[in-house]
Amino acid sequence: MNIDIILPYIQRYQRGHEVNFVPPITGIHLAALTPARHRVRVIHQQVDPIPYDTDADLIALSFFSGFAPEAYRLAREFKRRGKIVVAGGPHATFWADEALAHDCDAVVIGEAESVWAHVLDDAARGVLQKKYFGQPTTLENIPTPRYDLLSSRFFVRRVIQATRGCPFACSFCSVPAINPGYRMRPVADVVRDITAEEFSISDFRFSIFFATKYWWQRKVVWFWDDNLTARRAYVKELLCAMIPLKKWWLTQASMDIAQDDELLDLMQASGCIGVFFGIESFGKESLHTANKRHNRVEYYRACIDKVHQRGIAVMAGFIAGFDGDTPADIVAMADRLYEIGVDVPFLSVLTPYKGTALYDQMDADNRLLKARGWQFYNGYNVAFQPHALNADELLRAHRALWRRAFSLADVVRRVARGMLRLRVGALFLSLAMNGFYGWKALRGNAPREMKAEVGRMKDEKESTGFHLSSLILHPLNSE
Numbered sequence: 213m214n215i216d217i218i219l220p221y222i223q224r225y226q227r228g229h230e231v232n233f234v235p236p237i238t239g240i241h242l243a244a245l246t247p248a249r250h251r252v253r254v255i256h257q258q259v260d261p262i263p264y265d266t267d268a269d270l271i272a273l274s275f276f277s278g279f280a281p282e283a284y285r286l287a288r289e290f291k292r293r294g295k296i297v298v299a300g301g302p303h304a305t306f307w308a309d310e311a312l313a314h315d316c317d318a319v320v321i322g323e324a325e326s327v328w329a330h331v332l333d334d335a336a337r338g339v340l341q342k343k344y345f346g347q348p349t350t351l352e353n354i355p356t357p358r359y360d361l362l363s364s365r366f367f368v369r370r371v372i373q374a375t376r377g378c379p380f381a382c383s384f385c386s387v388p389a390i391n392p393g394y395r396m397r398p399v400a401d402v403v404r405d406i407t408a409e410e411f412s413i414s415d416f417r418f419s420i421f422f423a424t425k426y427w428w429q430r431k432v433v434w435f436w437d438d439n440l441t442a443r444r445a446y447v448k449e450l451l452c453a454m455i456p457l458k459k460w461w462l463t464q465a466s467m468d469i470a471q472d473d474e475l476l477d478l479m480q481a482s483g484c485i486g487v488f489f490g491i492e493s494f495g496k497e498s499l500h501t502a503n504k505r506h507n508r509v510e511y512y513r514a515c516i517d518k519v520h521q522r523g524i525a526v527m528a529g530f531i532a533g534f535d536g537d538t539p540a541d542i543v544a545m546a547d548r549l550y551e552i553g554v555d556v557p558f559l560s561v562l563t564p565y566k567g568t569a570l571y572d573q574m575d576a577d578n579r580l581l582k583a584r585g586w587q588f589y590n591g592y593n594v595a596f597q598p599h600a601l602n603a604d605e606l607l608r609a610h611r612a613l614w615r616r617a618f619s620l621a622d623v624v625r626r627v628a629r630g631m632l633r634l635r636v637g638a639l640f641l642s643l644a645m646n647g648f649y650g651w652k653a654l655r656g657n658a659p660r661e662m663k664a665e666v667g668r669m670k671d672e673k674e675s676t677g678f679h680l681s682s683l684i685l686h687p688l689n690s691e
């Protein structure tokens with residue numbers, strides 16, 4: 213069969229991305245799991261046009277909740293063209309019946325490894341079932357992602373996964389439900405993927421730009437793990453194996469790594485340039501209700517200092533909309549994140565995803581804004597009734613925080629401070645990411661405010677006049 217794996221996308225900024233930095237790993241991983249007898253392509257709607265006239269027999273859709281309206285529009289388009297449509301990923305896993313009701317022929321619930329070949333066999337034989345339940349398998353014998361299938365528009369290409377799962381259980385996070393337990397790939401397999409040279413030489417066009425880009429693509433390794441450092445013995449073994457590879461690498465980790473000097477030293481020695489911490493809030497009560505007990509406000513600065521002592525940049529996620537948050541608290545985060553030393557902030561709005569304790573609580577308290585479609589679940593919009601303020605006030609406070617944190621003054625002061633304490637790769641990262649967001653802020657290209665009706669997307673005009681807005685009602689409306 214011919215298979216197109218599509219990752220639907222709805223633009224999250226008013227005028228799109230100026231640069232597309234890092235691709236998801238999901239599509240190229242699923243492509244690698246696809247038996248070799250099938251021809252497979254990977255299309256990221258974020259950068260690639262949708263091939264409506266494809267010769268594919270089967271369309272595999274992988275999407276987050278915030279992109280579900282577009283995924284369902286595409287399912288309908290491809291269904292009309294006689295294709296078999298299979299859905300999977302974090303949204304379809306929790307809303308399988310909804311996906312089936314929106315023109316998907318089958319849904320893979322959970323992880324693909326144990327069932328994907330079986331789904332394809334069934335599809336080829338015309339006996340596709342509606343639901344397949346992917347069991348969390350061991351991570352041995354995972355093939356190298358199909359980097360060769362990535363669009364050259366992504367600046368970083370080496371995305372990789374060494375572990376799955378996270379031992380914590382934060383109330384707003386669906387990782388423990390999506391990837392239960394904590395599983396690790398053999399270190400040798402991870403090293404194999406880090407060193408796989410599959411980047412297209414056609415990108416190398418004898419110009420300084422492409423030579424730089426090609427070098428950067430080989431140099432940088434971005435771990436898309438939920439929490440790479442959770443098992444210390446494992447991560448230390450991995451980092452020892454990475455030292456000779458001389459890469460620059462980045463990952464997500466929890467703040468407790470700051471207590472492990474040996475680990476921090478190994479991170480430095482193996483070329484770590486950036487670590488992402490989910491700091492989330494400066495409110496003790498918020499951290500408590502979020503079950504984020506491993507974050508201690510009084511130690512934020514000391515933890516970040518420890519990472520900076522190794523020249524590693526700190527990226528950090530913050531969430532606006534916890535019950536204790538006032539608009540003033542939210543906007544004040546811009547200064548507070550600078551004070552504790554964050555190099556690159558990521559600023560989200562609290563979002564109740566299915567599969568989380570937060571969702572169950574909001575549902576029980578009747579706080580889900582049921583008239584708002586899935587596009588409100590993109591991390592930058594409000595999908596629930598906040599406690600201390602109303603939904604519009606929360607949105608405005610988030611946008612004020614975003615504009616403040618990425619103002620020219622804040623961007624410059626973060627990068628300037630980095631010059632004194634970051635290693636070369638980390639400084640490069642801080643410059644690139646702050647530049648990326650700072651340029652957006654300068655152009656007024658802020659996160660997009662979703663409406664009950666999403667405006668026409670670039671690809672819609674290529675379709676047959678079907679309007680996204682007819683799909684975007686929240687399924688809870690019908691309950």
Ligand code: B12
Pocket residue numbers: 235236237238241242272273274275276277278298299300301302303320322323324325328373377384385386387390391436437438559560561565566589590591592
């Ligand atoms: C890496 C990551 C990112 C990266 C890359 C984003 C990307 N587009 O991939 C970054 C940091 C950019 C990111 C950003 C965001 N993320 Co994120 N991210 C993750 C993370 C930690 C790992 C995902 C991953 O790559 N896993 C490895 C791959 C191999 O596995 P996988 O994607 O899970 O796919 C497996 C199965 O799901 C299944 N599968 C998936 N798709 C399909 C399709 C088919 C057809 C089949 C058969 C099977 C299948 O098979 C795969 C192999 O087993 C997950 C947590 C998690 N454990 O899922 C959150 C997660 C996916 N992110 C989430 C969110 C909310 C976001 C943001 C909206 C956050 C924000 N506030 O801005 C943004 C959206 C940005 C964007 N443009 O897409 C949520 C999604 C919840 C939901 N229901 O939508 C998750 C689950 C975390 C959470 N908070 O609960 N994220």
Ligand code: SF4
Pocket residue numbers: 378379380381382385386387388438439466490
């Ligand atoms: S520490 Fe991070 S990955 Fe783990 S449950 Fe909390 S938010 Fe999710």
